[in-house]
Amino acid sequence: xxxxxxxxxxxxxxxxxxxxxxxxxxxxxxxxxxxxxxxxxxxxxxxxxxxxxxxxxxxxxxxxxxxxxxxxxxxxxxxxxxxxxxxxxxxxxxxxxxxxxxxxxxxxxxxxxxxxxxxxxxxxxxxxxxxxxxxxxxxxx
Numbered sequence: 254x255x256x257x258x259x260x261x262x263x264x265x266x267x268x269x270x271x272x273x274x275x276x277x278x279x280x281x282x283x284x285x286x287x288x289x290x291x292x293x294x295x296x297x298x299x300x301x302x303x304x305x306x307x308x309x310x311x312x313x314x315x316x317x318x319x320x321x322x323x324x325x326x327x328x329x330x331x332x333x334x335x336x337x338x339x340x341x342x343x344x345x346x347x348x349x350x351x352x353x354x355x356x357x358x359x360x361x362x363x364x365x366x367x368x369x370x371x372x373x374x375x376x377x378x379x380x381x382x383x384x385x386x387x388x389x390x391x392x393x394x
Contacts, residue, residue: 308358309342311351314370320344325375328354333367334381341372 303309318326320341328337337360342353352372356364364370373379 303355306358307340307355308361309353309355310361310364311353312364312370313351313368314372316344316352316372318372318374326354327373327375327379328356328364329371329373329379330363330367330369331371333363334384335363335367336379336381337363338375339372 312328314328318324322341322343324341326339326341328339329335337356339354339356342355345351354372
């Protein structure tokens with residue numbers, strides 16, 4: 254009598270285990286199907302992030318503003334009296350490294366000509382004082 258009860262319980266338990274196994278396999282297969290169906294193909298989405306007429310260049314500079322990717326900044330060279338509009342791209346790993354910036358192609362030559370740039374927030378009204386010609390010292394007796 255004891256074996257009769259055990260046989261019926263074992264039969265029901267096996268059917269339940271098979272049903273749960275089929276359900277788990279169906280869920281896994283449906284998830285794989287929907288992942289393949291709705292996942293984006295990243296190979297087709299290669300879009301150039303550099304605008305037309307701009308170039309990407311690395312410059313050694315001192316950052317005088319907070320870093321944000323694609324932030325509009327000015328590259329300033331005080332001795333050369335030059336200012337260049339740029340966009341920050343990446344920051345260096347070491348503190349005194351090279352920053353990657355986007356600049357207009359016509360202004361990129363100045364970045365190669367001068368060294369020791371400063372990166373400041375974009376200011377429309379920044380100007381340099383006019384250069385004085387002649388001797389600019391005072392003689393005291």
